Amino acid sequence: MTDYLYYPGCSMESSAKAYEASVEAVCGPLGINLKEIDDWNCCGATEYLSLDTTPAYSLIARNLALAEEQANGTRTLLAACSACYLNLSKADHYMHEDKAFGKKINEALAAGGLHYDPGQLVIRHLLDVMFNEVGLDKIKEKVVKPLTGLRVASYIGCMVPRPDYNKHVSDTEHPYELDDLLKALGAEVIDFPLKTACCGGHMTQIGPDTAFELIRRLISAADEYKADALVALCPMCQMNLDAFQGQMNGYFHTNYHIPILFFTQLMGIAFGKNPEDLGFGSELVSAHEAMKRIGIQTPEPVPAKPVAKKPTGLPMPPPRVRAVQQTTGNEEAS
Amino acid sequence: MSAEEKKPKERVGVYVCHCGTNIAGVVNVGEVSKWASDNLSDEGVVVARDYKFMCSSLGQELIQKDIKEQKLTRVVVAACSPHLHEKTFRNACKGADLNPYLCELVSIREQDSWVHTDKIAATEKAKAIISGGVARVIHHEPLEPLHVPIHPATLIVGGGIAGIQAALEIADAGFPVYLVEREPSIGGHMAQFDKTFPTLDCSACILTPKMVDVGNHKNITMLTYSEVQKVDGYVGNFAVTIKKRARYIKTEDCTGCGICWEKCPKKVIDDHFEAGLGYRKAVYTPFPQAVPKYPVIDDINCTYFVKGTCKACEKFCPTNAIDFNQKDEILTVEVGNIILATGWDLFDARRVPNYGYGRLANVFTNMEFERLSNSAGPTGGNIVLRDGKTTPKSVGIVHCVGSRDKNYNNYCSAICCMQSLKFAHLVHEKTGATVYNFYIDIRTPAKAYDEFYQRIIEEGTLFVRGKVAEITDAARNPGEEGKLIVQVEDTLVGKQRRIPVDMVILSAGLEPRYDSKALAKTFGISCSADGWFIERHPKLDPVATMTEGVYIAGCVQGPKDIPASVVQGAAAAARILGKIQQKEIALEPVRATINEEQCSGCRICNTLCPFNAILFHEDRMVSEVNPALCQGCGTCVAACPAGAIAGTGFSNEQILSQIDGLLLLNLNKKEAVPAVLPQV
Amino acid sequence: MTEPVIVSDPPSAGPVKHEDLKLLQEVILRTPGDPGLEMCIQCGTCGGSCPSASAMDHTPRAIFAMLRAGMREDVMKSNTPWMCVSCYYCTVRCPQEIHITDVMYTLKNMSLESKVGGNSTASDFSKTFISLVENYGRSFEIGLAGFHNVKHFITRLPSMTPMAIGMLTKKGMSPFPPKRIKGMDQLKKILKRAKELEAV
Numbered sequence A: 001m002t003d004y005l006y007y008p009g010c011s012m013e014s015s016a017k018a019y020e021a022s023v024e025a026v027c028g029p030l031g032i033n034l035k036e037i038d039d040w041n042c043c044g045a046t047e048y049l050s051l052d053t054t055p056a057y058s059l060i061a062r063n064l065a066l067a068e069e070q071a072n073g074t075r076t077l078l079a080a081c082s083a084c085y086l087n088l089s090k091a092d093h094y095m096h097e098d099k100a101f102g103k104k105i106n107e108a109l110a111a112g113g114l115h116y117d118p119g120q121l122v123i124r125h126l127l128d129v130m131f132n133e134v135g136l137d138k139i140k141e142k143v144v145k146p147l148t149g150l151r152v153a154s155y156i157g158c159m160v161p162r163p164d165y166n167k168h169v170s171d172t173e174h175p176y177e178l179d180d181l182l183k184a185l186g187a188e189v190i191d192f193p194l195k196t197a198c199c200g201g202h203m204t205q206i207g208p209d210t211a212f213e214l215i216r217r218l219i220s221a222a223d224e225y226k227a228d229a230l231v232a233l234c235p236m237c238q239m240n241l242d243a244f245q246g247q248m249n250g251y252f253h254t255n256y257h258i259p260i261l262f263f264t265q266l267m268g269i270a271f272g273k274n275p276e277d278l279g280f281g282s283e284l285v286s287a288h289e290a291m292k293r294i295g296i297q298t299p300e301p302v303p304a305k306p307v308a309k310k311p312t313g314l315p316m317p318p319p320r321v322r323a324v325q326q327t328t329g330n331e332e333a334s
Numbered sequence B: 001m002s003a004e005e006k007k008p009k010e011r012v013g014v015y016v017c018h019c020g021t022n023i024a025g026v027v028n029v030g031e032v033s034k035w036a037s038d039n040l041s042d043e044g045v046v047v048a049r050d051y052k053f054m055c056s057s058l059g060q061e062l063i064q065k066d067i068k069e070q071k072l073t074r075v076v077v078a079a080c081s082p083h084l085h086e087k088t089f090r091n092a093c094k095g096a097d098l099n100p101y102l103c104e105l106v107s108i109r110e111q112d113s114w115v116h117t118d119k120i121a122a123t124e125k126a127k128a129i130i131s132g133g134v135a136r137v138i139h140h141e142p143l144e145p146l147h148v149p150i151h152p153a154t155l156i157v158g159g160g161i162a163g164i165q166a167a168l169e170i171a172d173a174g175f176p177v178y179l180v181e182r183e184p185s186i187g188g189h190m191a192q193f194d195k196t197f198p199t200l201d202c203s204a205c206i207l208t209p210k211m212v213d214v215g216n217h218k219n220i221t222m223l224t225y226s227e228v229q230k231v232d233g234y235v236g237n238f239a240v241t242i243k244k245r246a247r248y249i250k251t252e253d254c255t256g257c258g259i260c261w262e263k264c265p266k267k268v269i270d271d272h273f274e275a276g277l278g279y280r281k282a283v284y285t286p287f288p289q290a291v292p293k294y295p296v297i298d299d300i301n302c303t304y305f306v307k308g309t310c311k312a313c314e315k316f317c318p319t320n321a322i323d324f325n326q327k328d329e330i331l332t333v334e335v336g337n338i339i340l341a342t343g344w345d346l347f348d349a350r351r352v353p354n355y356g357y358g359r360l361a362n363v364f365t366n367m368e369f370e371r372l373s374n375s376a377g378p379t380g381g382n383i384v385l386r387d388g389k390t391t392p393k394s395v396g397i398v399h400c401v402g403s404r405d406k407n408y409n410n411y412c413s414a415i416c417c418m419q420s421l422k423f424a425h426l427v428h429e430k431t432g433a434t435v436y437n438f439y440i441d442i443r444t445p446a447k448a449y450d451e452f453y454q455r456i457i458e459e460g461t462l463f464v465r466g467k468v469a470e471i472t473d474a475a476r477n478p479g480e481e482g483k484l485i486v487q488v489e490d491t492l493v494g495k496q497r498r499i500p501v502d503m504v505i506l507s508a509g510l511e512p513r514y515d516s517k518a519l520a521k522t523f524g525i526s527c528s529a530d531g532w533f534i535e536r537h538p539k540l541d542p543v544a545t546m547t548e549g550v551y552i553a554g555c556v557q558g559p560k561d562i563p564a565s566v567v568q569g570a571a572a573a574a575r576i577l578g579k580i581q582q583k584e585i586a587l588e589p590v591r592a593t594i595n596e597e598q599c600s601g602c603r604i605c606n607t608l609c610p611f612n613a614i615l616f617h618e619d620r621m622v623s624e625v626n627p628a629l630c631q632g633c634g635t636c637v638a639a640c641p642a643g644a645i646a647g648t649g650f651s652n653e654q655i656l657s658q659i660d661g662l663l664l665l666n667l668n669k670k671e672a673v674p675a676v677l678p679q680v
Numbered sequence C: 001m002t003e004p005v006i007v008s009d010p011p012s013a014g015p016v017k018h019e020d021l022k023l024l025q026e027v028i029l030r031t032p033g034d035p036g037l038e039m040c041i042q043c044g045t046c047g048g049s050c051p052s053a054s055a056m057d058h059t060p061r062a063i064f065a066m067l068r069a070g071m072r073e074d075v076m077k078s079n080t081p082w083m084c085v086s087c088y089y090c091t092v093r094c095p096q097e098i099h100i101t102d103v104m105y106t107l108k109n110m111s112l113e114s115k116v117g118g119n120s121t122a123s124d125f126s127k128t129f130i131s132l133v134e135n136y137g138r139s140f141e142i143g144l145a146g147f148h149n150v151k152h153f154i155t156r157l158p159s160m161t162p163m164a165i166g167m168l169t170k171k172g173m174s175p176f177p178p179k180r181i182k183g184m185d186q187l188k189k190i191l192k193r194a195k196e197l198e199a200v
């Protein structure tokens, strides 16, 4: 077992419980011991940085200071949420690079009796640790139920490969880590061109039109490539693509149905864990059909009542004709 | 000991240059010269003057007049860098019968006025620098230059257009040339091109005659498929070791009939000459007009070398010219001068992930396009997509790929704007496709270049000002399916655009050769952080290097087009012809010498010397400096732990008293620092 | 010093005031690290890369040109920084290695201070988010989305109901605020001090 300091982040406690459960389920077998930072606080996502600089960095730095205090010999601080990961490494990076700025943040921390020495912690994302520290060989060893036949799009999003201050990831636009990991689990991985495109971020809240367009780009591309599921590694990405997929469909008059799963959920399945313990069933776009295809029984979708949308104005032209017939999708809406 | 008791033994003249306003704009030159005559008289200064341009003939005459009338025995000129005018002032002294090495040039321009803005501090610094120069010059000794004969032969490394031009110039003047080329044929990159800007003449048509001239010239020895391994000696007398790789062809018997490559069963992707788009055989000449005409057998791919059987070529060769037992040859040639013309490598476009080269089939590089467009290329000159048959209806040409970008190369590759315009024309002419050029700035500064740009606009090429953000096959809007989409901000409109095209051509930039740093070391010259070789002076001496006798020409020195490469080839040749005509060369006597008694044989200096001038005598276990190779840089002097190395021109006495002088310790022995600290 | 520049084409707000020529420097100084913004060569890589470009009233590149021109009011009013989704494409692709995303954060900070503008939906969202964090030490999405949408997208609420129900039932999300962190006092002190430091 290797100890890692662990920063879960707020989403893990609410919208991303499936992530939380599955992370826990797969870390043990792989020898990752997560030591959650005691009394961590929200990292502020992208919101605090928008309002105020010094307080935003101080908010993040409190976590770094706590982690350093509780480190006990461990140096790696691990985060599973991309935004948390980036914020933690961003604060560490700028406090280190810009000495005056680092001093200022420490001055704020001092008001709470804390201090952080920039550069003390190595901040890494869970995927990076899985790939580079645990290694694919060890992951392959644990696979008892290969995901043969499951066609997935691997989706990394923005904040892990970019700006990647410490060059942990293979590429800023087409990194291969998640592809290789999913292949190691036996899944068929498509060469997803939008692997690191944006999920819409907080746009779902402040500019839904923009967000829907960004979500559509991803979902329609995954659909074009005939992916059974899209695999994410960030609670925000998962939430945007999953929870807003329905609204996006309404907005564009489309009928996409691409379940969005966390990579740890699929690792759990491949490791032979029980789907329910991995948070299956909590996704709004059900993965039931997709998983059934490889013989995994996950909770049936709860039929939701479709929202009757009154047509306004002139009728829309029919959606683009695609060469391949959609197998899933209609069942859900009926 | 007080200053009055010591009678200065030398009579020193100090000359402070204004350099127009270059120096005088920051340093109060009048005050400095007055200070020198008031305060340095104990050091021997008998006259100090300032003058608008010391390097002008009037300025030089001023010094000469003082030497004669004031009986000066030492001269200190405070002006620009010694790189620029040390020779000038030494010659001036020589003209007045003062040994030139008794003149010291100290820099108050590069090291003072150009790098400071605080006038008071800069003036104080100038005083200190002059004080240092005066303290040093007192310890100078009269020196005589070394004279060595010059070998009339020249080595040229690299048979691209620059090397070819240089070889022909020197050979036509009647002197022998060794032309070393790494590939089986000379010609360089130019041999791969279709047409050349701005006149659009066919590249082969203007290059081949020159290549043939080289091949037939009685004064040129071509050593193709060869590389330089080692360089010994010094200007006028280099001994160069060259490895000639085995061709496995007896060139004295081969007629170049081509039957061997016709019969050879082994096809190999030609990632060199055909830029990966075409095939060659295991026995091949890179292209039909190759010079020399003899093929080579590529022993890494040849079936016989891999499996031990085949020899089809040998069977069919009508003159029995195939020889599988040939071995690499090592030869040594003696030359007086060297020209490096090894050219450039193409930037690897795969490094830009957002452009998709290597992932998206119809994204091509510029070198690939040259081969596509070339009628002798793999498609017979048809511009088609990667499928080998479809003619594109729309083509996007992306400028500045890997250039002007801090993530890759921060410099402008200089030729790719013109090359991209050339491509726009070729695509138009041959396919009638819609052509987009995506550029940041259009750089067309040479003769007839901007006219060429205007001609391309007139032809209907669509110019979009914006550095391409990404190239993708992920369709988003109707009309994008199955196309490559070029996503870019049209900065003149201020909007993001997505432009679907069938084909994208990346104008990848020029890079130094991958082995340029090693090559620089072999020849004892320096290259910039980028890897381009550094010229002696960027404006006034662009083809010489800091190492006497080694010249550079063409793209080794930096990205440039064919006309500029030819100019440099000819210029380097002219410089060398001038030297050869002199028959002997005077070498700077500023040299390091090793005291054998003190040398402990540790060999630390041997590897440090940037000019490979130090040899080691195994028998006596001592190092020795070759005075003709030594450039007097002083590296070894500082490095020797035993203090066994001294330099004429930089003895301990000279250096230490210069430091004392800089700190004004010679004036005020009590204070360790100058009275007024320069505020920098 | 440069003469004041008269910029006549829209989106100008009239002649540039003299002191605004320092605007670019101000943005640079307020951004942590060295953002390198003065080195922009106006190539448009950022504007070409930006997934939000179509929603922005000016592309990021244009904003940087406006900063140079000292068009303070236009920049402060622009929705551009508020539309930034922090995808960092521009940052890694910029040939001048300018920290564009960080600059966008700085511009948001400045636009809030300037009072002339910004995007109210966006800044309100940030404010709602942060008020939660400042009170509980943690955020919680349902509550946040609720407050926020009631205020800004009231007409959208019906179409969101299925999602909200799904969130509560399927995702098992709690509609109640999270537990306060233990060190809430400590956090408050830190943030108070940080705000004082920000002001200087």
Ligand SMILES: Cc1cc2nc3c(=O)[nH]c(=O)nc-3n(C[C@H](O)[C@H](O)[C@H](O)COP(=O)(O)OP(=O)(O)OC[C@H]3O[C@@H](n4cnc5c(N)ncnc54)[C@H](O)[C@@H]3O)c2cc1C
Pocket: B157, B158, B159, B160, B161, B162, B163, B180, B181, B182, B183, B186, B187, B188, B189, B190, B193, B195, B196, B197, B198, B226, B227, B228, B341, B342, B343, B344, B366, B367, B370, B415, B419, B422, B513, B519, B553, B554, B555, B556, B560, B561, B562, B563, B565
């Ligand atoms: C796509 C493209 C199109 C272009 N089109 C034009 C055009 O239309 N008009 C124009 O004016 N310019 C054009 N240029 C620029 C032109 O290519 C250069 O100006 C020209 O090639 C420079 O010639 P060179 O002799 O310096 O180098 P090169 O052509 O690179 O020749 C160098 C030679 O040295 C040899 N060599 C390298 N290393 C060694 C070694 N260690 N030992 C021995 N030999 C070695 C190489 O094999 C090669 O033969 C174009 C460039 C590109 C990229």
Ligand code: SF4
Pocket: B260, B263, B264, B265, B266, B281, B282, B283, B297, B298, B301, B302, B303, B304, B305, B309, B310, B311, B312, B313, B314
């Ligand atoms: S021996 Fe080698 S070069 Fe000769 S024909 Fe066979 S494969 Fe070709």
Ligand code: SF4
Pocket: B399, B400, B401, B403, B404, B411, B412, B413, B414, B415, B416, B417, B418, B441, B442, B443, B507, B509
């Ligand atoms: S020559 Fe033109 S295309 Fe090439 S790097 Fe310079 S500006 Fe870019």
Ligand code: SF4
Pocket: C039, C040, C041, C042, C043, C044, C045, C046, C047, C060, C061, C064, C090, C093, C094, C095, C096, C097, C098, C100
């Ligand atoms: S990408 Fe960088 S250099 Fe180009 S316009 Fe944007 S900020 Fe300026």
Ligand code: SF4
Pocket: C046, C049, C050, C051, C052, C053, C060, C083, C084, C085, C086, C087, C088, C089, C090, C091, C100, C101, C104
């Ligand atoms: S980081 Fe912001 S400004 Fe930059 S490309 Fe992404 S959304 Fe646009």
